[in-house]
Amino acid sequence: GAGVSQSPSNKVTEKGKDVELRCDPISGHTALYWYRQRLGQGLEFLIYFQGNSAPDKSGLPSDRFSAERTGESVSTLTIQRTQQEDSAVYLCASSLGLLPNEQFFGPGTRLTVL
Amino acid sequence: AQSVTQPDIHITVSEGASLELRCNYSYGATPYLFWYVQSPGQGLQLLLKYFSGDTLVQGIKGFEAEFKRSQSSFNLRKPSVHWSDAAEYFCAVLRGASKLTFGTGTRLQVTL
Numbered sequence: 001g002a003g004v005s006q007s008p009s010n011k012v013t014e015k016g017k018d019v020e021l022r023c024d025p026i027s028g029h030t031a032l033y034w035y036r037q038r039l040g041q042g043l044e045f046l047i048y049f050q051g052n053s054a055p056d057k058s059g060l061p062s063d064r065f066s067a068e069r070t071g072e073s074v075s076t077l078t079i080q081r082t083q084q085e086d087s088a089v090y091l092c093a094s095s096l097g098l099l100p101n102e103q104f105f106g107p108g109t110r111l112t113v114l
Numbered sequence: 115a116q117s118v119t120q121p122d123i124h125i126t127v128s129e130g131a132s133l134e135l136r137c138n139y140s141y142g143a144t145p146y147l148f149w150y151v152q153s154p155g156q157g158l159q160l161l162l163k164y165f166s167g168d169t170l171v172q173g174i175k176g177f178e179a180e181f182k183r184s185q186s187s188f189n190l191r192k193p194s195v196h197w198s199d200a201a202e203y204f205c206a207v208l209r210g211a212s213k214l215t216f217g218t219g220t221r222l223q224v225t226l
Contacts, residue, residue: 048212102160103214104160
């Protein structure tokens with residue numbers, strides 16, 4: 001079946017603008033994750049959704065970052081008033097939500113803030 | 115704090131040579147461990163995982179990894195590297211219900 005998809009694949013924006021990144025998880029996966037990958041670094045956990053439970057937002061770096069998920073489907077990561085340090089690849093993953101779980105990753109959105 | 119260390123930032127091997135990528139973790143409980151590969155412009159692909167049982171796990175593309183609790187290590191190995199294995203490799207440990215903590219990655223270059 002289809003994997004995790006993300007859009008756009010690339011986004012260039014000006015400092016101070018808001019951006020929205022979209023993630024479509026694998027159908028049937030109840031858990032959805034967002035990670036950030038800065039150049040030359042590993043992935044940093046941002047936020048986790050599991051079913052209808054309150055999301056785990058402990059990885060969000062500032063209040064400029066927020067994410068929503070509609071039921072067990074699409075998620076949107078929003079970055080307000082973007083800064084140059086927000087430039088990174090944003091990766092979305094989904095899983096069945098069972099412990100222990102294997103997370104399936106999308107191709108990512110490369111965000112460049114000028 | 116839980117962490118994952120990949121001490122080698124960059125490794126170069128000749129095609130056909132053996133490969134070992136190192137990973138050490140710091141985690142209080144029984145770890146769930148993963149190796150992912152990321153090719154240029156691609157998302158992460160799971161190579162293999164360790165949850166419990168046999169400490170030598172087999173993965174895709176001819177990779178294997180051995181969990182050594184006494185050394186807090188989960189090193190990735192391949193007996194004979196192919197040029198297509200050139201990529202970045204990430205070790206990760208699952209923390210709690212959801213959070214994968216990743217190492218900083220090892221970039222593998224394969225010379226012909």
